Every structure is written in C-alpha cells, then in structure tokens.
Amino acid sequence: MSTETQKTTSPRKTHRQSPRKWQQAIREQSPTYSPNPSKHTDAPTVASLFSGIGGLDLGFERAGFKTTFQCEINKFCLTILKKHWPDVPRRTNIKEITSADIPVSDVWAGGFPCQDVSLARMGERAGLKGTRSGLFHDFARLIGEACPRVVLLENVAGLLSSHQGRDFRTVIGTLAEFGYSVGWRVFNSKNFGVPQSRQRVYIVGCHRDIHGPAQILFEAERGEGDAEKGKPNGKTTLSPFKKSIGEDDGDGPVYQTIAYCLYACSARHTGTDWSRTYVPYPKKGQVRRLTPKECEGVMGFPNGWTVPPTGTTTDDDLDSLRYHALGNAVTPPVAEWLAHRIRNYLAERKE
Numbered sequence: 001m002s003t004e005t006q007k008t009t010s011p012r013k014t015h016r017q018s019p020r021k022w023q024q025a026i027r028e029q030s031p032t033y034s035p036n037p038s039k040h041t042d043a044p045t046v047a048s049l050f051s052g053i054g055g056l057d058l059g060f061e062r063a064g065f066k067t068t069f070q071c072e073i074n075k076f077c078l079t080i081l082k083k084h085w086p087d088v089p090r091r092t093n094i095k096e097i098t099s100a101d102i103p104v105s106d107v108w109a110g111g112f113p114c115q116d117v118s119l120a121r122m123g124e125r126a127g128l129k130g131t132r133s134g135l136f137h138d139f140a141r142l143i144g145e146a147c148p149r150v151v152l153l154e155n156v157a158g159l160l161s162s163h164q165g166r167d168f169r170t171v172i173g174t175l176a177e178f179g180y181s182v183g184w185r186v187f188n189s190k191n192f193g194v195p196q197s198r199q200r201v202y203i204v205g206c207h208r209d210i211h212g213p214a215q216i217l218f219e220a221e222r223g224e225g226d227a228e229k230g231k232p233n234g235k236t237t238l239s240p241f242k243k244s245i246g247e248d249d250g251d252g253p254v255y256q257t258i259a260y261c262l263y264a265c266s267a268r269h270t271g272t273d274w275s276r277t278y279v280p281y282p283k284k285g286q287v288r289r290l291t292p293k294e295c296e297g298v299m300g301f302p303n304g305w306t307v308p309p310t311g312t313t314t315d316d317d318l319d320s321l322r323y324h325a326l327g328n329a330v331t332p333p334v335a336e337w338l339a340h341r342i343r344n345y346l347a348e349r350k351e
C-alpha cells in the first residue's frame with residue numbers, strides 16, 4: 001500500500017494530516033460504538049465537564065482515552081451518559097463540586113453553555129456575566145485548583161466577539177493566570193466528514209508549555225484547503241447547501257448534502273425554533289424537518305445514540321429532548337481529531 005493510500009485510510013496512524021483527509025476514513029467507520037474502558041489499561045485519561053450526551057467523551061474514547069469522570073445537570077443527558085458509560089463516576093452540578101471530586105486525569109474537556117454568547121439568540125448577549133455561559137467561572141475555579149496537563153474548551157464562535165472580545169480575553173487571561181499557554185482554532189465539522197456546517201471555537205491550554213497548544217491545534221504541513229476548485233470557464237461551483245441527494249421528480253425525499261447548523265430546539269414548530277434544514281418531497285409538494293435519528297447522523301453520532309434505555313420514562317416529549325441535546329452537542333469526529341493530537345502531544349512529552 002502506498003503512503004498516500006495509508007494516509008487516507010488509516011487516520012489513526014497519521015494524525016498530522018489535515019482535517020479534510022479524514023472525511024473518507026471517518027465515513028467508513030462503524031455506525032455503532034460501545035465504549036469499553038476495560039481495554040484501556042495504560043490509556044491516557046480525560047475528565048469531562050458539561051458532558052451533555054458525551055460528544056467530546058465519545059471522540060476521546062475513539063482516540064484511545066479512558067473517561068474518568070463526567071459532570072452534567074440535565075436529566076435526559078444523564079440518562080444517555082449512563083447508558084453509554086455505566087461505570088464512570090458522575091456528578092450533576094458543577095457549582096457543587098471541588099477538584100478533589102475529579103479523579104486525576106491528563107486532560108479536562110468541556111463545552112460550557114453557549115446561550116449567553118451565541119449570536120443565534122438575537123439581541124444583547126449577557127456574555128460571561130450570564131447565568132449559563134458564566135458557568136465558565138466554575139470550570140475555571142476547578143482548573144485553577146487542579147491544573148491538569150491539558151484543558152480543552154469548546155464553544156460557539158460567538159464567544160470570540162461577545163462584549164467586543166472582552167469575554168474571550170477573560171477566558172484566555174484566566175487560563176494564563178493559572179500557568180497555561182493557550183491557543184484556539186475555529187473548526188467547521190463539515191471538514192471532518194460530518195454532513196453539517198457547524199463552526200465552533202476550540203481552546204487548548206497546556207500547563208507550563210508554551211509550544212503545546214500550537215502543536216495540538218495546527219498541522220506542520222499545508223493542507224489542500226477547503227474550497228473546491230473553480231470550473232475552467234471561471235464559473236464557481238455550486239454551494240454545498242444547494243447540492244442534494246435524491247431525485248427532484250422521484251417519490252422520495254431530497255436531502256441537502258451539507259445541513260445548516262443544528263441548534264438546540266424542541267419538536268414543536270414555534271417559529272424560529274425550527275432547525276433550518278428541511279427535507280422536501282418535491283413530487284408530493286411536502287416538506288418536513290429532520291427526524292431525531294437524522295439529526296444524530298448530521299451530528300456524526302452513531303444511530304440511536306440518544307435513544308434512552310427501554311423502560312426509561314421521561315416527563316417531556318422524547319423527540320424534543322433528543323433535538324435539544326443533539327443541538328447542544330460537540331460533533332464526535334472533531335473531538336476525535338483533537339483527541340488524537342492531544343494524545344500524540346502527551347506521548348511525546350512522556351518520552
């Protein structure tokens with residue numbers, strides 16, 4: 001097998017390649033996944049905060065990490081975490097824990113709530129003074145107490161502009177005060193084999209190591225870029241949002257090849273509450289929203305990831321709970337790419 005072929009088919013062996021080269025390999029991965037911590041005896045470890053339905057955790061485990069801890073307040077998300085990680089110690093409210101509750105771990109990872117910095121909510125943004133995004137300060141308190149080797153934070157790109165950048169300065173400055181070198185990069189999940197345009201900022205802090213964040217976040221070699229090449233006649237190619245799968249004159253549905261960004265929303269149609277990707281049936285003149293199962297696929301989760309175990313009862317409408325949790329989640333393939341890079345970083349430092 002040539003080196004080039006190995007690069008595209010075995011991403012686990014060559015993690016310095018660009019995100020784009022992962023697309024093919026990630027598509028070929030098994031749609032079902034079951035974490036098995038027992039196989040990770042010498043594995044690097046990750047503690048997860050604001051765990052949601054475990055998008056970061058799943059990505060890290062696929063990269064060979066062992067999950068040591070989870071923290072999540074939402075009842076439905078807890079059910080899903082318990083289903084996939086039955087043996088991991090778990091706490092609910094980040095405000096009520098100290099660093100002593102978190103087992104010593106190489107990495108702490110968490111996407112703190114985004115509602116107060118998100119541009120999707122029109123109007124003034126409370127930023128880090130808000131009750132939800134302000135939970136960053138609780139995350140920071142714990143990081144300051146324990147100083148894990150590597151921290152990974154995720155949020156919407158709106159964090160970069162909230163309060164004219166002052167909120168982002170607070171995030172970076174707080175980590176720097178604790179002795180972290182910090183780097184950040186905005187990734188779009190569509191470049192990682194996920195059929196969704198989802199831009200998020202990923203912030204990496206390495207304790208007392210100035211070179212760490214750049215080594216983790218940036219590739220040494222130059223990639224091919226994301227833009228498709230223009231046509232020879234100078235015409236630009238069709239936007240991926242306008243490309244579709246399915247026949248316009250067939251009985252079945254027509255899907256956009258890349259969905260618009262999913263947001264946390266309910267199953268009820270309440271005006272702007274709808275996700276913006278629709279599935280038309282042109283011949284029937286009908287249109288519907290994505291199903292929760294399709295949203296799992298559009299987020300890069302295995303099928304059925306957010307189906308609670310049989311016998312679980314919920315007070316709320318199950319579809320709403322699934323839409324909401326999926327819209328908040330991290331896409332596992334992006335988490336996996338980062339986790340591989342962090343794993344290589346930790347291994348090199350060990351040597």
Ligand SMILES: C[S@@+](CC[C@H](N)C(=O)[O-])C[C@H]1O[C@@H](n2cnc3c(N)ncnc32)[C@H](O)[C@@H]1O
Nearest residue numbers: 050051052053054055072073074093094329330
């Ligand atoms: C942006 S989501 C993170 C999603 C997660 N990364 C995933 O892949 O599913 C933020 C999460 O923080 C949780 N959360 C909010 N307040 C919390 C608190 N006080 N303690 C712990 N978790 C909290 C929310 O329920 C939500 O699931």
